[in-house]
Amino acid sequence: QYAQKDGFRFFMEKEIYEQSDVVSDCMLGRIKDNETFFDEIDASIIEGIKEIKICACGTSYHAGLTAAYLFERLSKVKCNVEIASEFRYKEPLLTDDTLFIVISQSGETADTLEALKMAKNAGLKSLVVCNVDNSSMTRVTDYKILTRAGIEKGVASTKAFSTQTVVLWMLALYFAKEKNVIDNEVLQNELHALREVPKSLIVNDKIHEKTKRLSKRYLHGHGFFFIGRDVFFPLALEGALKLKEISYLHAEGYPAGEMKHGPIALADPELFTIALMPQNLLYDKIKSNVEELSARDSTICAVSPLDFELADDFIKTEKTDHYMLEFFEMLVALQLLSMEISIRLGNDVDMPRNLAKSVTVE
Ligand code: G6P
Numbered sequence: 001q002y003a004q005k006d007g008f009r010f011f012m013e014k015e016i017y018e019q020s021d022v023v024s025d026c027m028l029g030r031i032k033d034n035e036t037f038f039d040e041i042d043a044s045i046i047e048g049i050k051e052i053k054i055c056a057c058g059t060s061y062h063a064g065l066t067a068a069y070l071f072e073r074l075s076k077v078k079c080n081v082e083i084a085s086e087f088r089y090k091e092p093l094l095t096d097d098t099l100f101i102v103i104s105q106s107g108e109t110a111d112t113l114e115a116l117k118m119a120k121n122a123g124l125k126s127l128v129v130c131n132v133d134n135s136s137m138t139r140v141t142d143y144k145i146l147t148r149a150g151i152e153k154g155v156a157s158t159k160a161f162s163t164q165t166v167v168l169w170m171l172a173l174y175f176a177k178e179k180n181v182i183d184n185e186v187l188q189n190e191l192h193a194l195r196e197v198p199k200s201l202i203v204n205d206k207i208h209e210k211t212k213r214l215s216k217r218y219l220h221g222h223g224f225f226f227i228g229r230d231v232f233f234p235l236a237l238e239g240a241l242k243l244k245e246i247s248y249l250h251a252e253g254y255p256a257g258e259m260k261h262g263p264i265a266l267a268d269p270e271l272f273t274i275a276l277m278p279q280n281l282l283y284d285k286i287k288s289n290v291e292e293l294s295a296r297d298s299t300i301c302a303v304s305p306l307d308f309e310l311a312d313d314f315i316k317t318e319k320t321d322h323y324m325l326e327f328f329e330m331l332v333a334l335q336l337l338s339m340e341i342s343i344r345l346g347n348d349v350d351m352p353r354n355l356a357k358s359v360t361v362e
Contacts, residue, residue, distance in 0.1 A: 002151040010349040012154035012246070016335050019162045020201040026148045026163040027170070031194060034187065035177045036170040041143050043178050045125065049099045052079040055087050055115040056103040057359070059157040059241065060164060063129075064103050065234035066327075067168035074182060074190065075175035084111035085362075087118075094122040101127045103168075105152060105160035106358040107135025114362075116140055129167050131160050145171070154350045155357050156245045158335050161238065162328060166197055169324065193322035200320065200328040207333050210315055214301065215340035221272045224251035225298075226334070227259060228276035229286050231327055236276055239334035246342040246352045256289040267296035274337075275311075276330055277304035281323035303330050 008014035030036055052071055054064035064081045071079040082092075084102070088111060094100075100119035104112050107130045116137055119126055128141040131149050138144045147163035173190055176182035182190075218224075224243060226236035237253030244251050254263055256275070267273075275290045277283060283306070294300050294310040302311035305319040305326070315337075317329045342349050 002153070009343065010154065010339070012156055012158060012335075012339055012349050015152055015154050015158045016332060016339070017203055018150070019159045019332065020198045022149045022159050023162055023166050023201055024198045026166055027194065027197070028148075030170055031191060034184070034191070036173045036191070036194070038145055038171070038174065040145050041127070041174075045127065045143055046099065046175055046178055048097055049125070050078065050097040051095075052077055052099045052101060053119075054079065054081040054101045054103065055084045055112060055119075056081075057084050057109050057112055059161045059238060060103040060105060060109075060112070062234045062238040062241070063161055063164035063168060064101070065237070066165055066231045067172065069231045070169050070172040071175070074172040075179060076181040077175060077179070084109070084115040087115045092118075094119060094124055096123045096125075098124055099127060100124040101129065102137060102141070103129045103164055104135075104137055105131045105147075105149075105157055105164075107132045107137040108358050108360050110360050110362050113137055113140070129164055129171075131163070153357075155352055155355050156242055156338075156349070162201060162331060165327075166194070170194065189322070193324055196320070196322070196325055197328055200318075200325045201332060203332055203336070204318070204329070207315060207317070208336050211333065211336040211340045214313055214315075214337065215344045218272060218337070219247070219249075219341050219344050221249055222270055223266065224249060224272045224274060225259070225263065226251060226253045226274045226276070227256040227286075227289065228253075229256050229282045229289075231323070232276040232278060232281070232286075232330070235327055235331060235334070236274075238331070239274060239276075239338070242335055242338035243341065245355060246338055246347060246349050247345060248347065248353070249341070256286050259289060259293060264293060264296060267293055267298040269297050269299055271298045272301060273298045274301045274303065274334070277302055277306065277308060278323050278326040278330070279305050279319060280321065280326060303333055
């Protein structure tokens with residue numbers, strides 16, 4: 001089922017279109033009336049835990065950064081995230097009241113695997129969020145949760161990221177419920193939103209067409225800033241990484257509020273700013289950040305359900321009532337945008353130069 005392109009131009013495109021279905025699979029049997037739950041773990045996983053540390057590489061690291069906001073906001077547990085290759089050599093202080101979570105599509109990335117072994121040797125409880133069962137990581141870890149995304153062939157990761165993010169969101173709610181730190185109304189609202197995620201991941205034809213049109217001009221861009229706040233900051237990082245990986249254009253993801261501390265000096269009409277402007281999270285804050293960039297003549301592409309008069313270009317997303325639904329809809333838009341630019345540049349979308357699907361050497 002996952003080995004053919006089924007009429008799509010590239011595996012990446014097929015995998016973008018598959019996200020709605022694989023996320024449904026990923027949630028199957030894991031959401032009950034008033035809680036999330038996983039066959040693979042039980043409440044003992046958080047007994048005595050005061051802190052969560054997440055380690056990963058690449059796109060999986062961005063899922064980790066997103067999760068950190070959710071663990072603190074929903075589960076009320078301290079959480080920090082590190083790039084696995086940095087973690088390994090910094091002589092980290094590890095205490096056994098920390099739950100060590102690694103995230104990996106393949107379960108084979110050398111740096112992440114070594115980080116996991118270090119944590120285990122230090123006596124920490126470990127959990128792997130992984131797409132491949134029987135991988136090196138799932139064999140080493142104490143607990144595992146599988147993301148059920150199916151084989152991912154495109155080197156640029158898409159459906160692995162959406163399933164990881166959904167698993168981590170469900171896990172944040174599981175911890176919140178077990179620790180009794182979440183209000184029932186909030187929990188119901190979160191569960192309601194979770195059930196809507198597959199809908200948010202269905203590719204919107206209008207948005208796909210729009211990214212094709214934008215790609216004609218954007219392929220000439222020499223510099224891109226993807227900006228967002230809160231979970232839309234890791235999403236901005238992911239949008240920028242996708243563009244770099246397959247289009248070979250220079251792109252940076254930045255927290256929108258940090259632009260004024262340096263990067264805004266680069267603003268001019270040749271600088272393309274992709275602004276993630278969700279309706280349901282800090283809209284006024286990001287709006288004023290984007291206004292500053294527009295006043296300095298940056299070309300603005302707003303990704304938002306709300307009209308924004310200073311936008312030079314617009315990718316209009318659906319109105320929803322939860323910021324995470326906006327997150328997933330914007331994710332698809334960013335994946336499509338980088339893919340369409342890459343196709344127009346004539347690149348090999350599935351096998352970008354210099355990159356490997358799984359990096360098993362240091
Ligand atoms: C490689 C891939 C990336 C991926 C990263 C981590 O660099 O090209 O797409 O995000 O490895 O891989 P993992 O399998 O550990 O998620």
